[in-house]
Amino acid sequence: MSRPPFSPVTNAPATPIAPARPGVTTSRAPVRDPADRRTLVVGRGISVQGTVQDAERLVVEGTVESTMIHATELAIAPGGIFKGEIEVEDVEIAGTIDGTLTARGSLTVRSSGRVLGTAKCRRLQVEDGGQITGRIEMMTDPPQSDAPPRQTVEPFASSVPSDIRS
Secondary structure, eight states: OOSSSOOOOOOOOOOOOOOSTTOOOOOOOOOGGGGSOOEEETTTOEEEEEOOSSSSSESSSSSSEEEEESSSSEOOTTTTTTEEEESSSSEEEESSEEEEEEEEEEEEOOOEEEEEEEEEEEEEETTTTTTEEEEEEEEOOOTTSSSOOOOOOOOOOOOOSTTTOO
């Protein structure tokens, strides 16, 4: 994540992501000031059930129950509970998530965090005291299509006359 989810917002200027190679565009959108992101905060003592749409960042301090949420970032504060299915880029869990989580980027489980159910991620960090109960699946990068096609090797044909072979 670009900043810790429970710290004050700084007014740093937005920095676009430069292409890795000249002439090649990246699939990620430019980094924006966190204050400009569409953020939904479910505060302490608040319970939300249903569908969340168009939130780039979801901060759970209370309770959220949902069948499916797509977002860029998920942050579950200490005491926060998320139940259901969610697909995000990056996740930081200091509370509890119970269900199915897909993090296309990183999954960070803080010392007070608990993951129950199934989680898929590319990068995993668990602090001392963080708990995972269920199934973790590490995603790998898809095979690159830039690789040259495999060449088929034909069996060796002997140039030795058949009357000499034994």
